[in-house]
Amino acid sequence: MKRLHYFAYGIPAVILGVIILAAATGQLPARSISWTYTSATSSVIGNIGSFFKNVVTPQDVTVIVFGKPGDAYNGGDLTDTLMVVHFNPSTHMVHLISIPRDLWVADAHNQQFKINEAYERNEVPLVEDRVQKMTGLSVNGYVVVDLALIKNIVDYLGGVDVVLSAPAVDWVSGYTMSAGPQHLSGDDAIWLIRNRYSPEGDFFREENQQQIVSDIFKKFKALSAEQKIDFVRTFVFSNGLLAHANLNITQLAPYVFETKLSAIALKNIVLNFDTKLVTTAQIPLQGPTSTIYESALIPSAGFEKYDAIKAYVQKEIGNSQ
DSSP states (O other): OOOOOOOOOOOEEEEEEEHHHOOOTTTOOSOSSSOOOHHHHHHHHHHHHHHHHHHHHOOEEEEEEHHHHHOSSTTOOOOOOEEEEEEEETTTTEEEEEETTTTTTEEEEEEEGGGGGGTTOOHHHHHHHHHHHHHHOOEEEEEEHHHHHHHHHHHTOOOOEEEEEOOOOTTTTOOOOSEEEHHHHHHHHHHHHHOOOOTHHHHHHHHHHHHHHHHHHHHHHTTTTTHHHHHIIIIIITTGGGGOOOOHHHHHHHHHTOOGGGOEEEEEOOOOOGTTTTEEEEHHHHOSSEEEEEEEEETOOOOTOOOHHHHHHHHHHHHTO
C-alpha cells in the first residue's frame, strides 16, 4: 500500500490534511499547477470523492505530532510537544491528546529516557507503540512540527485568541501575560507555546498549545475560498510538505474528500495531575562519581503501565461521539 512521507512544519497532520484536501465542499481546489478556483473544480473533486467513497471504507485516522523547536534553538530536535491527533470521519470530531514530554520510557535495549528524546534518538516506533498503549488508537503516521512556520501561520491569520487559566511568566525577563482572554501575534504564540513556568508546569503549556491549534483551525475555516487556496499554497505546497508524507493516502481519501470542513469539531485532552493518571518520580541514574536523580513522569499505576490511561482516553473519546 503506497505511503507518502512528510514532515509538516505547521499544524497537526489530520487538520492539515483536511485543509489541503477538503475539496468536496468546494472550499478548496484539487492540487493543480494554476491553482485557479472554478466551479468545475468542485465538480471534479466531487467525482474523485465519490470514487474513493465507493472503493474504500472510511476509517478513523490517528497521527502523532512531534513538536520541536528547530535549528534556531538549543535542543532543536527535542520534541517538547507531543500531540496525538485523532479524527473520526463519522462524527467529524478531531481529538487533540497531549502526551507529557517528561514521560519516562524504556526502549528495546532497556535504555531509559524521557519520551521527548525519542525523535532525536531515532526512536519514533517507540513513541508509536506507547501512544497506542496509552490511547488504544492505531497509529497511522506522524508529522514533525517546527516553531518557525507556526509563527508565520499565526501572523498570516491575523493572530490567534486564547484564554489563559493563569498568568504566564518568563522567569528570566519577568515578562508576564495576564490570565484571561489574550490576542496573540506569531511571536506571542511561540513564547506561550514554549512557556511552562506555572504551578501546573508542562500541563499549562499543553493546554495553551491546544488552544492555539484550535484557534488556528477556527480562523482557517473563516477564510474565503481564495484565502484558503493562498494559505495552502503558501504553507503547504511552497514548503514541499506533501513530498514527505507519512500517512496512508488510501485511508485519508474516502472521507477527506467528502468531509465538510465547517462540520469538524475539536476536543482537547490533557493527561494532567487532575486525572490522577500520572505522577512524578525521581529516577536514579548513575553519574560519573555518584547516583543522580532525574525528575520524570510515570503512570500512577507504575512504570510503563498504561491501562488506566487508555481507559480514560477511550472514555473521553466516547463521551464526545
